Amino acid sequence: MAVDVLDTRILRLLIEQPRTSVREYARVLGVARGTLQARLDRLERDGVITGTGPSLSPAALGHPVLAFVHLEVTQGHLDEVGAALAAVPQIIEVFSTTGGGDLLTRVVARDNSHLEDVIQQLIQLPGVVRTRTEVALRERVPHRVLPLVEAVGRAADGPGRPASGMLGT
Numbered sequence: 001m002a003v004d005v006l007d008t009r010i011l012r013l014l015i016e017q018p019r020t021s022v023r024e025y026a027r028v029l030g031v032a033r034g035t036l037q038a039r040l041d042r043l044e045r046d047g048v049i050t051g052t053g054p055s056l057s058p059a060a061l062g063h064p065v066l067a068f069v070h071l072e073v074t075q076g077h078l079d080e081v082g083a084a085l086a087a088v089p090q091i092i093e094v095f096s097t098t099g100g101g102d103l104l105t106r107v108v109a110r111d112n113s114h115l116e117d118v119i120q121q122l123i124q125l126p127g128v129v130r131t132r133t134e135v136a137l138r139e140r141v142p143h144r145v146l147p148l149v150e151a152v153g154r155a156a157d158g159p160g161r162p163a164s165g166m167l168g169t
Contacts, residue, residue, distance in 0.1 A: 003048065006031070008153025010039055014049070015146050058092065063108035065115050066136040069122060070101030077127030078102060084125045090118045101132065 003011075006029070013025050020028075026036040043049045058066070073081045078096065085094050085105060093106040105122075109115035115135070122131055 002156070003149075003152050004156045005153055007039060007043060007048075008149055008156065010036065010043070011048070011149045012146065012153075015149070018052075018054075058108040063090065063110055065109040065111060066139075067107045067109070067115055067119075068134045068136065069105045069107050069119060070097075070132040070134075071103040071105065071122065072100075072129040072131075073102040074127045074129055081125055081127045084127075085122075088118065088121065090114075 009029055010025065013020065013028060017025075022036055022040070023033055026033040029036065040049070058064070071081065081103065082094060085091050085103070090107050090109055091105050092108055095104045096102065097104045107115065107118055109118055112135075115133075119131055119133055122128060
């Protein structure tokens with residue numbers, strides 16, 4: 001889907017000021033409220049905006065340990081294992097991957113002992129052959145999309161403007 005300069009400005013405001021009203025966004029952007037609402041509706045319909053809820057901190061919820069657990073799955077059992085993983089509350093994301101494992105999970109835990117218990121639970125799931133765990137020590141770059149939004153906006157603004165960061169990709 002094509003994102004233009006106004007879409008980019010809207011997305012930036014949504015990221016930087018998520019609790020602002022549509023009326024205030026329209027005022028800041030200098031567009032009619034109806035125009036803004038139509039843009040928001042289109043961005044949601046096209047899957048650019050995927051949610052409007054708050055970001056929650058697992059650490060603040062008593063689960064400060066973060067680990068990435070790779071799972072090797074018996075061939076043909078990805079869907080079955082994926083459904084079983086969805087039932088484990090400490091698993092906050094699961095991705096199918098290429099490489100050394102079939103699934104990559106993001107797991108949170110109260111402490112290392114709790115993490116071990118969760119991993120043992122994963123190993124017992126039908127279809128899981130083995131796991132490999134990497135514990136995160138510190139977040140170096142928090143989840144972000146604003147730099148991508150800005151790069152897309154620069155590309156939409158016209159030729160001759162760089163559409164990427166310092167890596168040139």
